[in-house]
Amino acid sequence: MSTVSTTKPVGVTAPRKVIPLRRPGRIVSAIIILVLVAQGILVLFTNPNFEWGVVASYLFAPPIMQGLWLTLWLTVVAMVLGIALGVVLAIMRLSSNPVASYTAWAFVWFFRGTPLLVQLVFWYNLAVLFPSINLGIPFGGPVFASLDANKIITPIIASLLGLVLNEAAYMAEIVRSGITAVDKGQVEAASALGMNRAKTLRRIILPQASRVMIPPAGNETITMLKSTSLVSVVAVADLMYQVNLISAQTFQTIPLPIVASLWYLLATSVLSVGQSRLERKFGRSDQQVSGQGNKFKQLFNARRPMKAGNR
Amino acid sequence: MNALPMVQVSDVHKHYGDFHVLNGINLSLNAGEVMCVVGPSGSGKSTMLRCINHLEKIDAGTIHVDGELVGYRARNGNLHEMKDKDVCRQRADVGMVFQKFNLFAHMTALENIMEAPMQVRGRRRADVRDEAMELLERVGLDAKSGNYPGQHSGGQQQRVAIARALAMKPKVMLFDEPTSALDPELVGEVLDVMRELAASGMTMAVVTHEMAFAKEVGNSLVFMDGGTVIESGNPRDVLNNPQHPRTQAFLSKVL
Numbered sequence: 395m396s397t398v399s400t401t402k403p404v405g406v407t408a409p410r411k412v413i414p415l416r417r418p419g420r421i422v423s424a425i426i427i428l429v430l431v432a433q434g435i436l437v438l439f440t441n442p443n444f445e446w447g448v449v450a451s452y453l454f455a456p457p458i459m460q461g462l463w464l465t466l467w468l469t470v471v472a473m474v475l476g477i478a479l480g481v482v483l484a485i486m487r488l489s490s491n492p493v494a495s496y497t498a499w500a501f502v503w504f505f506r507g508t509p510l511l512v513q514l515v516f517w518y519n520l521a522v523l524f525p526s527i528n529l530g531i532p533f534g535g536p537v538f539a540s541l542d543a544n545k546i547i548t549p550i551i552a553s554l555l556g557l558v559l560n561e562a563a564y565m566a567e568i569v570r571s572g573i574t575a576v577d578k579g580q581v582e583a584a585s586a587l588g589m590n591r592a593k594t595l596r597r598i599i600l601p602q603a604s605r606v607m608i609p610p611a612g613n614e615t616i617t618m619l620k621s622t623s624l625v626s627v628v629a630v631a632d633l634m635y636q637v638n639l640i641s642a643q644t645f646q647t648i649p650l651p652i653v654a655s656l657w658y659l660l661a662t663s664v665l666s667v668g669q670s671r672l673e674r675k676f677g678r679s680d681q682q683v684s685g686q687g688n689k690f691k692q693l694f695n696a697r698r699p700m701k702a703g704n705r
Numbered sequence: 706m707n708a709l710p711m712v713q714v715s716d717v718h719k720h721y722g723d724f725h726v727l728n729g730i731n732l733s734l735n736a737g738e739v740m741c742v743v744g745p746s747g748s749g750k751s752t753m754l755r756c757i758n759h760l761e762k763i764d765a766g767t768i769h770v771d772g773e774l775v776g777y778r779a780r781n782g783n784l785h786e787m788k789d790k791d792v793c794r795q796r797a798d799v800g801m802v803f804q805k806f807n808l809f810a811h812m813t814a815l816e817n818i819m820e821a822p823m824q825v826r827g828r829r830r831a832d833v834r835d836e837a838m839e840l841l842e843r844v845g846l847d848a849k850s851g852n853y854p855g856q857h858s859g860g861q862q863q864r865v866a867i868a869r870a871l872a873m874k875p876k877v878m879l880f881d882e883p884t885s886a887l888d889p890e891l892v893g894e895v896l897d898v899m900r901e902l903a904a905s906g907m908t909m910a911v912v913t914h915e916m917a918f919a920k921e922v923g924n925s926l927v928f929m930d931g932g933t934v935i936e937s938g939n940p941r942d943v944l945n946n947p948q949h950p951r952t953q954a955f956l957s958k959v960l
């Protein structure tokens with residue numbers, strides 16, 4: 395005879411139905427939030443000081459469109475160059491060559507440690523420090539070409555120098571943490587197959603590091619989009635510059651910043667969508683055959699508990 | 706008999722700082738034969754195996770694979786370290802299978818197998834693809850060629866890893882405890898693939914705790930302890946009738 399009884403204990407009836415636990419706190423908090431949001435929206439549309447009519451009339455104005463275009467262009471170019479330089483710096487930082495490693499460290503230390511605004515002003519005024527830029531052999535050797543710093547360092551170049559070098563410093567840290575997150579066994583396997591270091595980096599390490607890097611790099615891009623507004627101080631006609639110009643001329647100090655905010659919001663929203671697409675693409679290798687969902691989502695999703703047949 | 710062994714390890718020493726991990730190793734593995742290596746944890750088995758494809762540098766001694774000195778060039782009575790390019794070329798001819806599989810996590814089974822023949826050998830995708838599918842069929846996974854490593858069981862991952870190494874058409878295969886990370890019920894499928902590989906004439910060096918496999922498939926068995934070879938010979942002789950007290954002590958614990 396079995397010692398484990400599978401029959402029901404006498405006198406206990408089987409439960410018929412599962413009654414979900416009531417959570418009244420949830421309903422109360424939802425109502426409070428909805429009331430506050432409704433109030434906010436009402437104020438936004440009924441307060442005449444927002445001047446929505448003025449906002450609408452400037453939203454697609456040609457100078458605003460030109461500024462927006464320049465802002466997007468600066469964001470893309472500065473991010474692409476910043477990421478490229480960041481990858482180089484991260485590889486230098488991780489290299490066994492101490493000169494390369496400390497140089498990268500010092501670069502990050504400096505460009506992350508000083509305000510971007512100061513860097514922009516510095517690059518803009520580079521001609522004051524170095525009136526001419528010479529190409530030649532250092533330490534008093536022959537000079538092949540001498541260039542006028544005032545001509546080379548245009549406001550756009552100064553802006554790009556500031557944005558790219560600053561971004562590279564942040565990206566270097568992101569890339570470095572991505573690379574170190576890749577399992578050492580991956581490098582060993584690649585080496586054992588006869589892959590050289592460059593191929594191992596490009597084909598094995600960086601694609602896997604990208605997964606870790608995409609969320610912070612997405613944040614960087616969104617931050618960059620807004621940081622480009624700083625270039626208006628060095629007379630680059632980006633979105634913020636145009637908005638400031640118009641509002642100074644027309645004294646419309648409220649509606650024009652709203653115009654800028656709407657465009658920045660739209661652009662960051664588009665970027666966020668792109669980011670989640672990329673995350674999904676690089677997360678492909680994570681999907682389980684059984685369709686088991688994201689564990690964290692299940693953990694925080696109290697209303698839909700794990701289905702029994704779903705593991 | 707063939708005069709030259711496929712792998713010849715002669716008086717190899719290696720240190721990690723002050724720690725003398727390999728203390729004068731001598732081994733020889735003939736072409737087409739299977740050598741099993743056993744010994745307690747920390748005895749230097751993995752290190753020895755990794756020296757054969759120069760994943761680890763040695764401090765003294767020589768290792769030859771197919772008659773060629775590994776990792777160094779002898780010139781004027783000195784050993785000169787090889788260029789990275791030459792080390793890569795040598796490694797391409799030596800297959801290695803790891804305890805933790807180490808499949809490329811961002812690639813499907815098929816992509817894992819195709820990667821090195823294309824990137825290292827520079828071969829054409831179409832040719833490599835056909836061969837890779839044949840290899841997957843050989844390890845019984847042709848139906849799962851599009852799965853990522855995370856979608857395979859441990860045993861399946863290890864079989865893909867074996868196929869990946871075979872795709873380079875290696876002269877010798879090194880196995881570092883290929884079944885130690887597997888659930889017991891998955892060990893058999895990997896050993897089956899290895900058995901078939903041995904029967905096909907592949908030269909293999911296998912670090913393992915599977916004594917039955919060593920007896921059945923091994924042509925020789927090497928017992929290592931403290932960074933040296935304590936005893937070696939026919940697997941049945943060594944396992945049934947160990948001569949050295951340290952071999953006896955080790956086998957009494959694991960058998």
Ligand SMILES: Nc1ncnc2c1ncn2[C@@H]1O[C@H](COP(=O)(O)OP(=O)(O)O)[C@@H](O)[C@H]1O
Nearest residue numbers: 721724726744745746747748749750751752753
């Ligand atoms: N990179 C390393 N640095 C320092 N010590 C190491 C390193 N790799 C292995 N060892 C040490 O060398 C010894 C032999 O290691 P290993 O060859 O992995 O042994 P086995 O495979 O026989 O268990 C162990 O004591 C281990 O701690």
Ligand SMILES: [Mg+2]
Nearest residue numbers: 750751752882
């Ligand atoms: Mg080991």
